[in-house]
Amino acid sequence: MTPMTTENLELRRDHLVEAMLVHVPFDGWAWSALEAGAKDLGQEPGDARLAFTGGMGEVADHFARWSDRRMLAELLTIDLEGMRVRDRIHTCIKTRLVMNAEHKESLRRLLSFLALPQNAGRLSRMTWRSCSEIWYAAGDTSTDWNHYSKRGLLVPVYSSTILHWMADDGDGDGDFPETWAFLERRIDDVLRTFRMPRRVKDRLVRLFTPMEFGRRRSA
Template identity: 45%
Template structure:
């Protein structure tokens, strides 16, 4: 699935990435708000309306830009890794870790972003952002599936990523070691479910074949009266 972006969209993304560092300096105190944007514009020496227009959609638009920027940072970091030597589960763990490390300096901003996306009217944006993150992870680790597994993989990863992110928000262990251990457990749970599902699917297929064969060759047939 090729992804093409028009020059204007690319330019808009570049502008937002340039403004984000200034904005993030104030989000921890003022939230994803108009006030934070005003402070960012002042720091940058830019016209406030110009900065505001770079983030359409208010708080949710700012959060979306923050998430997209972190996704892009993760993809760049993944490109520098030797993924060929890693198993799929190791690639996933590495990608999620890199994604969280991309926003680690801004944990309060992440906490406030989660609160913004938790509002009912922001649910569609929240889902789009979550999909964008898990899609970036799968694509970044080299997944090329286009069948039904394309969506199954992303749905499963969404649960792993979001639960790990929420765990990390309240993790005070050195180097976030508790978060990485939690991540490994969540991946193990998913792998176990997938293995069990594979066995059940295989057993179901065999039973279906046996049932069909039995119906075909069974000597117990109804005789006409």
Template identity: 40%
Template sequence: MTDQPDSPLSAIRLQLALPLGENAAFDGWTAAAVEATALAEGVDPELAALAMPKGAVGLIDLYGEGVDRALAERLPADRLAAMKIRERIRSLVWERIRIQEPAREAIRRALAILAMPQNLPSGARLSWRSADVMWRLAGDTATDYNHYSKRAILSAVYGSTLLAWLQDESEGSADTAAFLDRRIDEVMRFEKWKAGIGKSERPSLTRFLGRLRYPAH
């Protein structure tokens, strides 16, 4: 997109980004979903077609930006500041999933699209961005090795929790909530080990991420 951030086309993208997911649940990440979203939001479909990204990956990317904005609105800095770090991260991951509830089937389709070989770099970038947004909302200002390790770990936590949620048929996604709590507990144990017992040994981030991706139930 080459228009200015405050242009009418940019405003249309902002307006349609989040509700796009709900329509993509029915029409896929397609022009048909863009048209349906525009009509539901009272936007000229022709303008929406001009404003919105072309292609499924671009639409998924835009939806992710909409989720990020909604997350920042639902969990503002002053509210998060009153929580301990574990509660902040847990709340951010859980709220992000709740925001995506109306787009559940669309998320399933999005993950399948991003898993295609040609889309793997985009999928990795979007996963990293989600983790980065959550850490920044949590108040993280690290710029050293911890900046990258925190985001890699949270990306694995969020990704595995998202997959658990897509398969969850329990009331209120209670099984997903329990799954998330177990993953967060593992992260807290890892951080404690890294700060104490593991001072003389560099932590194996790869091994830890593997445990989060393929957890023992």
């Protein structure tokens, strides 16, 4: 097997995750898909398992982090500063979905894997982290209660938009106008929530923090 070093582990994981995506629609979110991706890269199947000793859950987590990094890199090419905050959030989520559009079926298989009870905590942490990255990209610098409220209220917007997008076949030209309209409505809902009494917002935010969200899904 090819030696695995700390210096190249992150990059090799990136390449493996990207290569496996074409196999996931057929094999599911499974070792066989990852090993097939390794073969496509000219690597031994054992290299794939060596890169992800934490199992397929670790592969899912790395895919989410990789997608976060790709989203942030793409956002650097967009003038977010000239937008309203709501438009920044919309652009961030839209960018995240568009860049993964060619692997939609693989994402559907990933969501099925993450829907398993044992993955509830991982799914909630991944979702929270992505929403946090979106807020940072949108210019948020809060460190007080607002830090958590913004992310807690974005989690259901982000999650429901992904599910809507999964069922959206698009307009035939590679765009998803129905999903973007849905996203606009969800953002409107959040803006109305910010006008609610503090105690109501507190309850809503607690529902979607990683610990509470994971506990409810595991029940």
